[in-house]
Amino acid sequence: MTDSPLAGSTRLAGAFVRILALAVAFGLGAFLFSGSEGPPEASGEHAEHETVWTCSMHPSIRSAEPGSCPICGMDLIPATTSGANDSTDRVVLSERARILARLQTTAVRRQGDASAEVRLLGRVEPDETTRKSVTTWIGGRIDRLHVNTTGEVVRAGQVIATLYSPEVYAAHQDLLTAKSQVAKLADSTDATQRAAASAFVAARERLKLLGVPDRDLDRMEQAERPTQSVSIRTPFGGTVIERVATEGAYVETGAALYRVANLDRLWVQLDAYESDLPRIAVGQQVSIVVEGLPQPVEGTVAFVDPTLDPQRRTARVRVAVENPDGQLRPGMFAEAVVASVAEAGSEAPLVIPVSAALFTGKRSIVYVEVQSGGELGYEPRTVRLGPRLGEVYPVVTGLSEGQRVVSRGAFAIDADLQIRGGASMMTAPDDREAAAAAALQLPAEELEMLAPVVRNYLDVQRALAEDDHPAAVKGARALGDAVAGAELTGEAAAAWGEVADVLRSHAMHVAMSGDLEGARGGFEPLSAGIEELLSRFGNPLDAELHVAFCPMAQGDAGARWVQQGTTIDNAYFGASMRTCGEIRSEVPPGGFLRGKQAPAPRAAPAGHVH
Numbered sequence: 001m002t003d004s005p006l007a008g009s010t011r012l013a014g015a016f017v018r019i020l021a022l023a024v025a026f027g028l029g030a031f032l033f034s035g036s037e038g039p040p041e042a043s044g045e046h047a048e049h050e051t052v053w054t055c056s057m058h059p060s061i062r063s064a065e066p067g068s069c070p071i072c073g074m075d076l077i078p079a080t081t082s083g084a085n086d087s088t089d090r091v092v093l094s095e096r097a098r099i100l101a102r103l104q105t106t107a108v109r110r111q112g113d114a115s116a117e118v119r120l121l122g123r124v125e126p127d128e129t130t131r132k133s134v135t136t137w138i139g140g141r142i143d144r145l146h147v148n149t150t151g152e153v154v155r156a157g158q159v160i161a162t163l164y165s166p167e168v169y170a171a172h173q174d175l176l177t178a179k180s181q182v183a184k185l186a187d188s189t190d191a192t193q194r195a196a197a198s199a200f201v202a203a204r205e206r207l208k209l210l211g212v213p214d215r216d217l218d219r220m221e222q223a224e225r226p227t228q229s230v231s232i233r234t235p236f237g238g239t240v241i242e243r244v245a246t247e248g249a250y251v252e253t254g255a256a257l258y259r260v261a262n263l264d265r266l267w268v269q270l271d272a273y274e275s276d277l278p279r280i281a282v283g284q285q286v287s288i289v290v291e292g293l294p295q296p297v298e299g300t301v302a303f304v305d306p307t308l309d310p311q312r313r314t315a316r317v318r319v320a321v322e323n324p325d326g327q328l329r330p331g332m333f334a335e336a337v338v339a340s341v342a343e344a345g346s347e348a349p350l351v352i353p354v355s356a357a358l359f360t361g362k363r364s365i366v367y368v369e370v371q372s373g374g375e376l377g378y379e380p381r382t383v384r385l386g387p388r389l390g391e392v393y394p395v396v397t398g399l400s401e402g403q404r405v406v407s408r409g410a411f412a413i414d415a416d417l418q419i420r421g422g423a424s425m426m427t428a429p430d431d432r433e434a435a436a437a438a439a440l441q442l443p444a445e446e447l448e449m450l451a452p453v454v455r456n457y458l459d460v461q462r463a464l465a466e467d468d469h470p471a472a473v474k475g476a477r478a479l480g481d482a483v484a485g486a487e488l489t490g491e492a493a494a495a496w497g498e499v500a501d502v503l504r505s506h507a508m509h510v511a512m513s514g515d516l517e518g519a520r521g522g523f524e525p526l527s528a529g530i531e532e533l534l535s536r537f538g539n540p541l542d543a544e545l546h547v548a549f550c551p552m553a554q555g556d557a558g559a560r561w562v563q564q565g566t567t568i569d570n571a572y573f574g575a576s577m578r579t580c581g582e583i584r585s586e587v588p589p590g591g592f593l594r595g596k597q598a599p600a601p602r603a604a605p606a607g608h609v610h
Contacts, residue, residue, distance in 0.1 A: 051078045051094070077101060090370070090377040091413045102556075104408035105369050106356065108399045110348040111392060118279050120317065121508045122270035124290070124332040126241060127320070130262035134234045137211030139252045140165030142245055143229055147258065152240045154260060161232040161245065161257055168210055172226040175203040179221060238262045241330065264324055268299065268334050270317040273501060277315060280304055285339045286319045290332050291514055297321050297328065301338065313497045333512040350399060351392040353407040355557055357385060358414060359528065366399070367406040367413050378406055378413050411551050411558040439592045440492050442537055447590075450533060451540040452482035453503065454562075457530050460510060461563055464523060464571035465578055472519045476510035476526075483507065495536050502529035520572050524554060527561045534562070534593035542589050550581035560584065 053076035055061045055069035066076055078097035093103065144162040147154060154160060178200035185196045207217055212230060220227060238260035245257040268288055272280055282304060288297040298321075305316040319336065321328065357364040364385050367378040383398030399405070406413060442450075459475035483503045488496040506529060509522030531547065539545050545562055553559035553572035563569050568581045587593045 051097075053078060090379050091367075092375050092377045093413075101409045101412050103406065103412075105404040106353050106407040108350055108352055108395065108401055108403045108405060110401060111351040118272070118276050118338045120270040120272055120276065120336045120338060121505060121512070122268055122317075122334050122336060124328055124330055124334055125267050125269050126261040126263060126330050127265045127267050130238065130265065131241075132236055132238065132260055133256040134160060134232075134258040134260060135254050135256050136161075136163060136232055136251055137209075137253065138163065138165045138167055138230070139250070139255075140167070140230075141250050142247050142257075145243075145245060145247050147240060147243070150240050150243055153238070154234050154240060154258075155237040156235060157233050158237075159231045160234050162229050163232055163251075164229050165210075168207070168212070168230045169226050169228055171203065171206045171210060172220055172223070175200070175207060175220060176223065176226060178203045232257065234258070234260065236260070261330075263326065263328075263330070264322070266321055266323045266328050266330065267302075268319040268321060268336065270319065270334075270336050270338075271314040271505070272304075272317045273314055273505075274308065277304070280317055280338055287337045288319065288321065289335045289337075290328065291512055292332075293327055310493070310497065313501050333508060335512060349386070350395040350401055352385075352395060352399070352405050354391050354393060355555060356405045356407045356410060357383075357393055358410055358557070364393075365414070367410050368399070369404040369406070380414070409556060411556060439535065440495060440537055442488065442492055446488050446492065447537065447540045449486040449488070449540075450537055453479060453486060453533065454530065454539075454541055454545075456482050457526065457562065458564060460507075460523065460526070461561055461571045462569065464516065464520060465569045465574055467516060467574035469513070469516050469519060472516075472523075473511050473513065476507045476519075476522075479526075480504055480507040480511065492537070499529060499532050499536065502526075502532065516574070523561070523571060524559045527559070530562050531560070531593055534587050536592075538592045539587045539589055544589065545587040546583050547585040547587070547593065548581050549584045550577075552577070552580060 053063040053066050055071070055074055055076055061069055061071065061076070063076055068074065069076060077100045078094060093101070141164045142161055143164050145160070146158075146162070147160045178196070181196045182193075182200050185192050204217060204221075207220065208214075210230075211232075212220070213233065216231065239262070240258050241261050242259040243257075244259065245251065245255075251257070268286075280301065282301050284301045286299045286301060288299060290297065299319040301317060302320045303316075303318040305318075308315050317338070352366060356366050358366070364383050365380050366383055368381050370377050370379050381398055384396040386394035386396055456475050456479035460472050460479060463469075463471035463475055480503075483500050486496065486500070487493075503526065506522045506526035510519045510526060513519040513522060534545065543564055545564060546566060547560055548563055548568055548570075549558065549560045550568075550570055550572055551558040553570070559572055561571050563571075566583055568579045568583070570578050570580050573580055585593060
């Protein structure tokens with residue numbers, strides 16, 4: 001059948017309408033697509049600057065989109081911009097990433113008073129010039145102690161003990177006999193009376209030589225029979241700081257019964273390292289802070305030991321302080337600030353905040369802010385720092401005045417550089433790696449001396465993880481005693497002296513802390529000292545030790561510690577984040593800690609990009 005012209009026209013019109021509708025639909029779709037995604041060129045440009053998201057706690061996690069960390073569940077943060085940060089010697093962060101990371105920088109500056117003070121730790125002790133021993137002038141048995149406890153105050157002439165003495169008994173018998181003879185021979189010749197009187201005087205003098213005072217002699221002369229005991233009196237007053245004698249014990253002539261001291265004036269014995277000695281001299285003003293006292297105690301340096309302790313590598317600095325109200329007590333820990341002697345014409349040192357330094361053995365890494373090609377970046381610089389002075393470190397080499405260093409968020413930058421294979425803190429050359437080659441093989445008996453040091457450190461670590469401040473203080477004090485009791489010989493003596501200085505100083509820091517926050521501040525350098533011990537001398541325990549790391553500790557600067565077991569036991573956060581961190585190294589029994597090794601990146605789950 002042949003179509004009519006009208007039918008053909010109708011089909012042609014319908015086809016045109018359908019084509020027009022398809023064209024409109026395609027154009028509308030193109031419009032909507034361009035409004036939501038942009039043109040291909042713009043999309044490609046966006047991909048070039050796509051934000052990479054990472055976890056501040058586990059920087060090995062890299063994702064192309066925001067979300068949660070698959071390891072700890074924390075929100076991911078912008079790390080860097082792909083395509084704009086491919087360098088392995090610099091980190092470039094977008095402005096938004098810097099804000100989210102709370103990045104802060106501080107200018108390297110000269111601080112005129114950075115060398116104007118030296119901070120030392122020490123202990124309150126009795127003034128040696130007032131220390132005396134109460135002794136007995138005769139031998140015998142102690143029947144009674146009238147002063148039974150240390151801390152009691154005694155006055156000169158006070159009876160402190162009663163002693164049974166056969167010697168005094170015999171001398172008293174001779175005195176009574178001589179007195180009786182004088183009375184019986186009163187009517188005899190002059191020569192006989194003189195002989196009897198001489199015997200009486202001799203018997204009395206014998207008792208005086210045995211330590212019997214005149215007032216007791218007068219009483220003994222009137223006695224009807226010899227006494228079997230004698231009173232021991234102290235010839236001077238003070239506070240009993242040690243009771244040596246016990247009731248029922250036999251003592252010899254000259255044996256010490258008590259040791260007393262005048263506590264109205266005390267000494268504060270400070271330990272100064274070799275590097276501090278050039279800035280300390282007799283006559284300098286000292287402000288002493290003692291836990292438990294509302295105000296610092298002022299004093300002056302009275303003596304600086306001319307010799308150095310060969311084991312601890314420290315010299316004693318003595319400060320004499322008045323203590324009329326008795327608030328200071330021997331045995332208290334003290335922190336002293338000594339006003340340093342400024343050298344004439346010396347230039348004020350460059351300083352950086354404590355939080356800016358990332359330590360790698362004796363050297364440190366800081367991140368310096370740099371401008372290049374219109375981009376703001378951060379480059380690692382190896383620097384050498386002086387001893388910590390309050391909240392700053394003096395810069396020996398590596399930085400110039402006016403440069404800006406990252407004072408907050410340095411670890412996040414370091415982690416990003418580490419992931420991309422750059423020379424980060426974890427991969428930079430470390431003095432410890434060189435020291436590991438010179439690790440010392442100690443004899444078994446000397447290595448055993450270091451076991452109490454490590455065990456007491458682990459007690460401190462566990463106590464802080466359990467938020468138990470008193471236990472941490474107790475462990476730190478035991479650690480200090482263990483360090484003092486370890487004496488190595490030969491080639492190891494000098495190396496141990498360096499490590500012992502660090503451990504003793506920071507153990508005292510923890511022991512003197514007033515709260516958990518203060519204890520954890522001293523725990524970080526204490527842990528570094530234990531790592532040094534494990535690097536130089538090896539693991540003295542029969543159990544494997546693990547070096548753990550938490551990037552969020554110490555104000556997001558990151559911190560390490562040593563623990564037993566592979567379950568993270570975070571000493572910096574305690575119960576609030578006890579399992580935060582990861583194991584970095586293992587040290588088997590008798591093995592050595594070999595430098596700081598960065599952990600292998602974790603495998604990311606599907607949808608995440610490293």
